[in-house]
Amino acid sequence: MASEPRAVLDTNVVVAAVLNPDGLPAAIVSAATALIFRLCLSDPILEEYGEVLTRGKFQFPQEIVASLLTDLEATSMKVKPTVQLSLTKDPADNKFLECAIAANASFLVTGNSRHFPLRCRNVQVITPRVFFALLVEQLSS
Numbered sequence: 001m002a003s004e005p006r007a008v009l010d011t012n013v014v015v016a017a018v019l020n021p022d023g024l025p026a027a028i029v030s031a032a033t034a035l036i037f038r039l040c041l042s043d044p045i046l047e048e049y050g051e052v053l054t055r056g057k058f059q060f061p062q063e064i065v066a067s068l069l070t071d072l073e074a075t076s077m078k079v080k081p082t083v084q085l086s087l088t089k090d091p092a093d094n095k096f097l098e099c100a101i102a103a104n105a106s107f108l109v110t111g112n113s114r115h116f117p118l119r120c121r122n123v124q125v126i127t128p129r130v131f132f133a134l135l136v137e138q139l140s141s
Contacts, residue, residue: 005138006038006077008045008100010093010110011052013128018053018060018068024128028109029068031135032075039076040103044095046073079103089115097123107131 009028016025032039046069052058053065081098088094093115100108100123108123109131110116116125126134 004035004038005107005134006040006100006103006105007032007107007109007131008040008096008103008105008123010096010108010112011045011048012111013109014049014068014072015052015058016111016128018058018064024132025111028128028132028135029072033071035075036135036139038103038105039072040099040105041073041076041078042081042095042099042102043078045099048092048095077103085120087117087120107134 009032013025014029016023017029020026031037049072050065050069053060053068054062079099079102081095081102083098083101085094085097087097096108096110097116097120101121105123108116108125109128110125111128113125113127118125
């Protein structure tokens with residue numbers, strides 16, 4: 001993996017990070033804000049993060065959500081996708097692949113890999129566990 005790999009995080013990874021601050025998704029989000037890898041975002045993804053994290057069923061404290069979104073946006077590479085895809089089972093998920101392509105990202109990290117093709121152009125769809133292992137490998141080499 002080249003230095004500063006680029007990745008897009010599916011919303012379920014960000015939600016899992018807030019639900020379990022000691023889990024792998026939280027470690028991945030921390031790695032993003034520490035610039036161990038370059039998180040790639042688009043406005044539609046950032047909007048979805050905000051919408052899902054503020055849902056009443058989670059009852060996340062507003063200041064934690066606001067701080068997280070601010071940190072993610074401040075440390076990410078923002079792109080405006082120009083390609084529209086229709087490859088995912090849920091049409092709303094296409095925005096993650098579109099962002100990854102626009103950012104020339106290598107990875108889309110998701111807990112729902114069955115919702116995506118395994119690969120789209122140069123983007124590999126992988127689980128948080130596989131991505132975390134790649135980050136650890138990169139840091140130790």
